[in-house]
Amino acid sequence: MIYFCFDKRHETFYLMEPVSLPPQSRVALCGGTHGNEMSGVYLVRELQKLEKVGSATLTTVISNPRAVQMCKRYTDVDLNRCFTDAILSSPVTDATPYEVRRAQELNTLLGPKGSAGAMDLVCDLHNTTANMGLSLISYSAQDWVILHIYRQIQRKITSAPVRFILLDLPLADAYSQDSLGKHGFSIEVGPQPHGVVRADIFNIMKEAVDQTLDWVQCFNSGSAFEGGEVDDVYTFVKSIDYPRDPETNQITAAIHPQLQDRDFCLLHPGDPMFLMFSGEIVKYEGVEVLHPYFVNECAYYEKSIAFHLARKMTLTIPPLRVKRD
Amino acid sequence: MYNTTELCSVVSGHSSPAAILCKCTTRTAFISQLVKKRQPWILLPGNFQRLLSRVLKLALSSEGLYQLFNIPAFTTAMTSSTNVSCFHEARRVAIFGGTHGNEMSGVTLVNLWIQNGKEIHRKGVETKPFITNPRAVEKCTRYVDTDLNRAFTTENLSAPSGDDLPYEVQRAQQINEIFGPKGSPEAYDVIFDLHNTTSNMGCTLILESSKDHFNLQMMHYIKKAIAPDSCPVLLTEHPLLKYSTSRSVAKHPVGLEVGPQPQGVLRSNIFESMRVVLKHALDFIELFNEGLEFPPCTVDVFRVSEKMDYPRDTNGNIIAMVHPNLQDCDWEPLNPGDPMFQTFDGTTLRYEGAGTVYPTFINEAAYYEKQQAFVTTRRETLAAGAIKKNIGQSYSV
Numbered sequence: 001m002i003y004f005c006f007d008k009r010h011e012t013f014y015l016m017e018p019v020s021l022p023p024q025s026r027v028a029l030c031g032g033t034h035g036n037e038m039s040g041v042y043l044v045r046e047l048q049k050l051e052k053v054g055s056a057t058l059t060t061v062i063s064n065p066r067a068v069q070m071c072k073r074y075t076d077v078d079l080n081r082c083f084t085d086a087i088l089s090s091p092v093t094d095a096t097p098y099e100v101r102r103a104q105e106l107n108t109l110l111g112p113k114g115s116a117g118a119m120d121l122v123c124d125l126h127n128t129t130a131n132m133g134l135s136l137i138s139y140s141a142q143d144w145v146i147l148h149i150y151r152q153i154q155r156k157i158t159s160a161p162v163r164f165i166l167l168d169l170p171l172a173d174a175y176s177q178d179s180l181g182k183h184g185f186s187i188e189v190g191p192q193p194h195g196v197v198r199a200d201i202f203n204i205m206k207e208a209v210d211q212t213l214d215w216v217q218c219f220n221s222g223s224a225f226e227g228g229e230v231d232d233v234y235t236f237v238k239s240i241d242y243p244r245d246p247e248t249n250q251i252t253a254a255i256h257p258q259l260q261d262r263d264f265c266l267l268h269p270g271d272p273m274f275l276m277f278s279g280e281i282v283k284y285e286g287v288e289v290l291h292p293y294f295v296n297e298c299a300y301y302e303k304s305i306a307f308h309l310a311r312k313m314t315l316t317i318p319p320l321r322v323k324r325d
Numbered sequence: 326m327y328n329t330t331e332l333c334s335v336v337s338g339h340s341s342p343a344a345i346l347c348k349c350t351t352r353t354a355f356i357s358q359l360v361k362k363r364q365p366w367i368l369l370p371g372n373f374q375r376l377l378s379r380v381l382k383l384a385l386s387s388e389g390l391y392q393l394f395n396i397p398a399f400t401t402a403m404t405s406s407t408n409v410s411c412f413h414e415a416r417r418v419a420i421f422g423g424t425h426g427n428e429m430s431g432v433t434l435v436n437l438w439i440q441n442g443k444e445i446h447r448k449g450v451e452t453k454p455f456i457t458n459p460r461a462v463e464k465c466t467r468y469v470d471t472d473l474n475r476a477f478t479t480e481n482l483s484a485p486s487g488d489d490l491p492y493e494v495q496r497a498q499q500i501n502e503i504f505g506p507k508g509s510p511e512a513y514d515v516i517f518d519l520h521n522t523t524s525n526m527g528c529t530l531i532l533e534s535s536k537d538h539f540n541l542q543m544m545h546y547i548k549k550a551i552a553p554d555s556c557p558v559l560l561t562e563h564p565l566l567k568y569s570t571s572r573s574v575a576k577h578p579v580g581l582e583v584g585p586q587p588q589g590v591l592r593s594n595i596f597e598s599m600r601v602v603l604k605h606a607l608d609f610i611e612l613f614n615e616g617l618e619f620p621p622c623t624v625d626v627f628r629v630s631e632k633m634d635y636p637r638d639t640n641g642n643i644i645a646m647v648h649p650n651l652q653d654c655d656w657e658p659l660n661p662g663d664p665m666f667q668t669f670d671g672t673t674l675r676y677e678g679a680g681t682v683y684p685t686f687i688n689e690a691a692y693y694e695k696q697q698a699f700v701t702t703r704r705e706t707l708a709a710g711a712i713k714k715n716i717g718q719s720y721s722v
Contacts, residue, residue, distance in 0.1 A: 045642075046669045071693075072466075129587040193523040193587030195690035199646040199667045250436070254593040275593050277437055298589040302465075 016227050018319035019144050023220045024120040024183070028059045028110050029209065031125045033080050033177055034299070035067025036194035039205045040125025047209070054217035059119070063106060063177060066098060071195050073299055074099055080124075083179050085172040088113060103177075110180040114171060121145065122181030123212055125205060128190035129298045130307075131261040133161035134204055138185040139174050141166055141233075145183040145219075147317045151230050153211045160189070160204045163232045163264060165293065165310065187212075191261070194298055219322055227319040234264065234291055234310035241304040243274055243282055252276055255296045255306060263293045267309065274306070410538050411715035414614040415514040415577070419453045419504055420445065420603065422519045424474050424571050425691070426461025427588040430599045431519025431581075445603070447611040457500060457518075457571050460492060465589050467691055468493055474518075477569035482507060497571070505574040516575035517606060519599060522584035523690045524699075525653040528598050530558045531580025532626065533573060540577050541709035543609045545622045550605040557656050558626040559685060559702065566629050566700070579606065585653070588690055618713035627656065627683050627702035634696040636666055636674060644668055647688045647698055655685045659701070666698070 029047060031040030044060045051058060062068055064079045076097035082088075087100060088107050111118045134157060138146050147164075154162040165188075171179060178184030187208050192201045219225070242251040253274035254260075259267070267273070268289050274282040290309040294300060297307075422435025438445050438454035445452045456462055458473045470491035481494045482501050490498075504513045528551070530544050548556045559582070561567050572578035581602060586595045613619070635643040645666035651659065658681045659665070666674040676682075682701035686692060689699075 042643075042646075042669060129590050191587075193585070193590075193690050195588065195693070196523050196688055197643075197646050198652060198688065199649045200652065202646060202669070203649075251591070254591045254596055257593050260593060277433065277596075296590055296592070298587055301589065 016316065016318040018224075018227070018321065020321050020323040021145060022120070023055070023322050024145065024216045025056050025220070026059070026119045027053060027056050027121045027123070027213070027216055028061060028119045028181065029123050029125070030061045030063045030110075030177055032065065032068040033063040033124055034073045034078075034126065034194075035064050035069070036071050036073055037125070037127040037192075038195065038197040039127050039189060039192065039202045041068055042197055042202065043125060043205055043209060046206075053213045055220050056120075056216055058213070059110075061106070061109070063124075064099065064102060066102075073194070076100075078299075079103060080126075080177055081175045083107070083113065083177055084175045085113070087175075106177065107180060110177075113180045119181040120183060121216065122178045122184040123209070124176065124178045124184070124186045125209070126186055126188045127192045127194070127201065127205075128188055128294065129193060130263050130294045130296055131191045132188060132263045132293055133163065133190070134208055135163050135165055135188040135293070136185050136208075137165045137167065137176075137178075137188055139167050139169055139171070139179060141168075141315055143183055144317055144320050146185045147230055147315060148219075148225050148320050149185070149212050149215050151225075151228075151317070152215045153208050154230070154232070156211050157204070157207050159200075159207065161232075161264075163234060164230065166233060166235045168235060219320075222322055222324075224319060224321040227317055229314050229316055231314045232264075233313050233315050234293065235313060237288075237290055237309045237311055239305045239308050240273065240292075242301070242306045243276065251301070252278075253282060256281060259292065259295060259307075261295070263295050263307075264291050266290075267292050409618065409711040409713055412539050412613075412712060413514070414714045415450065415539075415610045416614070417451050417453070417513045418515045418517070418607070418610060419455055419513050419575070420517045420519065421455055421457045421571055423456040423458050423462040424518055425467045425472075425520065426458050426463070427465050427467055428519070428521035428586075429589065429591040430521050430583060430586065430596045432456070432462050433591055433596060434519060434600060434603070444600075445607060447607050447614075449614045450607070450610055452607065455504075458493065458496060467588070470494075473497065474520075474570050475568050477501070477507065477571060477573050479569075481569075500571060501574055507574045513575040515577045515579060515610065516572040517579050517581055517603060518570060518572035519603075520580065520582045521586045521588075521595065522582050522686065523587060524655055524685065524687050525585045526557070526582055526655045526685055527584070528554070528556050528602050529580075529582040529584075529685070530556060530602075531582055532558055532560045533562060533567070533570070533578050533580075535560060535562050535626075535628075535707050537577060538709045538712055539613075540579060541624050541707055542613075542619045542622065542712050543577075543579065543606060545624050545709065546609040546619070547602060547605045548624070550608070551602065556602065557685075558624060560626045560628040560705070560707075563629045566632060613712070613714055616714050616716070618711060621709060621711050623706050623708050626705050626707055627685065628705050630682060630701045630703050631678075632697050632700050633665075633684075635693070635698045636668075643693070645672075645674055648673060651684065651699075652688060655687050656683055658682075659684050 031044030044062055048060045066075050077099045079099040082100050082103035107113055110122055136150050150164050178186050189201050189205045192198050243253045245252050253276040256272040256275045258272050266289055267284050269284055269286060271284050272281045273284050291312055292307040292309055295307040422431030435454040435456055460469045471493045473493040476493045476497040481497055486498050501507055532540055544558050583595050583599045586592050636645045638644050645668040648664040648667045650664040659676050660681050661676055661678055663676050664673045665676040684699045684701050687699040
């Protein structure tokens with residue numbers, strides 16, 4: 001059977017073949033990839049007791065136990081930037097940072113990345129100080145498993161806005177832990193200060209994980225998921241850094257009050273971006289109207305990022321069901 | 326001061342008898358005397374009796390009288406016959422930032438003012454901006470070895486100095502030398518210590534002693550200046566819960582705690598709020614140094630009462646979070662039976678205290694390791710006597 005899908009934007013019908021994919025038999029849930037992002041740390045501890053989700057096995061992992069113990073993002077280097085093919089295959093010496101070694105261990109546990117033995121689904125839990133509500137982050141616009149999970153979460157969760165962030169990178173360059181699985185995504189919930197666990201944020205993350213595991217169970221047991229459109233998809237375009245002092249490299253401005261907490265709003269040319277300590281306003285001088293996100297994320301000051309900018313789009317997904325052998 | 330009979334003839338003959346009444350009386354004791362003896366009541370015209378009864382309802386404190394009538398002449402008349410505490414002019418004032426290296430408003434403001442101190446300059450005042458914990462600031466962490474803002478104990482300050490001491494203890498000794506010694510006449514007059522919190526505390530002023538009339542007057546001034554925005558005052562005077570802060574080196578330590586702001590993050594609104602509060606504080610000091618007398622006033626404060634920890638398992642791990650109904654509700658009443666914590670699987674744990682308390686420092690990131698989910702406080706009104714600058718020789722306070 002073939003299905004017609006209606007593309008609202010272009011007002012045309014087109015054909016989308018239904019897709020069948022292997023069952024998601026092995027699912028991994030990771031928390032504490034950044035040791036001070038507390039919702040994931042506590043949620044993984046709670047779910048450790050759960051071993052199976054229907055016919056699938058659930059593996060729970062505290063990815064960076066040393067950082068969790070110190071309640072810091074990382075000890076030597078950011079673990080969630082260590083999963084590129086290059087770093088995963090780099091030789092280990094005495095000088096190798098802790099997180100690189102740990103990334104290679106995780107690759108053995110959840111991967112190997114890109115191979116048949118990798119986890120079917122890797123879900124990595126994160127928090128942000130930015131007001132991003134519930135965001136799913138992944139690399140592909142054609143990973144139907146992830147996009148169907150996104151659609152279910154978006155339909156079922158009303159306690160926070162739900163959005164999808166697309167990082168357009170080939171698998172070899174994908175740097176985050178979720179890229180270890182055959183299918184993978186990060187769940188990012190904010191705003192929450194690092195080192196703090198807020199009940200409202202925890203509950204949102206728990207709902208998202210519950211919906212994910214529910215989808216997996218339904219998929220594995222043969223449910224058919226209809227095709228259609230998913231909206232609120234944001235594709236990374238570029239990053240903007242803070243204004244800095246050329247000599248000391250210290251920041252000389254803060255995110256402007258009109259941009260602070262307004263992740264995913266529209267940023268037009270001429271809109272205020274930064275408020276200098278001296279009182280001047282720095283305005284957005286790009287040509288294209290874009291959507292800022294990760295606005296004022298604590299961990300990004302050292303990465304020279306004040307916020308990211310994205311283009312908003314809609315994706316079409318085919319009907320999906322599990323492949324029966 | 327007029328006696329009762331003289332008062333009545335003066336009062337009844339004046340167009341604003343209530344105002345004169347206030348001018349003549351220094352304390353509510355006089356008013357209550359009027360009420361008890363009733364003698365002047367009979368002599369007063371009926372409409373004045375009604376006015377006076379309204380005045381008396383408000384006049385439970387001299388602050389109420391002042392607020393009701395707000396007469397400049399009130400001030401001088403009052404203070405000429407009242408106790409006025411005289412203080413040396415506040416000539417040496419320090420502004421500490423980075424006591425916790427990841428509390429960004431203070432770090433940013435102090436660095437700004439070290440580069441260009443124009444904004445904090447006041448006539449007759451030496452204002453010194455100072456980064457107290459530079460190593461922690463560099464690493465953007467709360468502390469390196471131990472919490473600097475707990476390190477100013479007598480034991481630490483009098484310990485023999487040495488490189489084997491924790492970094493922050495060495496730093497405390499250095500700070501004590503520059504801005505103290507703590508408890509001595511050479512100590513700085515005022516130190517403002519700038520902090521941020523992840524709790525929703527707004528702009529909170531922290532007072533260490535209920536008897537510091539200078540600080541009380543300053544806080545009263547600040548609160549009035551930023552009204553209608555509020556500026557709660559937290560009184561940390563408590564035999565067990567009081568801690569040895571970096572600002573405690575000064576004669577008049579003032580803590581400024583602004584939130585909510587995540588550690589390591591600089592929010593523009595939080596930064597500007599702190600800047601404004603400090604501006605008013607320095608204005609107060611300038612006015613005081615110019616000789617302005619501040620009349621008696623009262624300040625509503627929240628006195629720390631009890632530290633409440635998270636529920637924990639036998640391994641010390643927390644098993645519940647601050648309840649959504651309590652999260653962000655700093656300074657709001659918490660009644661017995663109100664939700665307090667929520668376990669990870671959704672069960673509500675309720676507050677079981679004896680009476681209503683006012684929680685603060687709710688869900689402060691740095692306090693998980695100090696076993697504190699929030700601290701309860703009780704409301705209190707403190708009275709501050711009139712103060713003015715000490716001219717010429719006098720006792721130092």
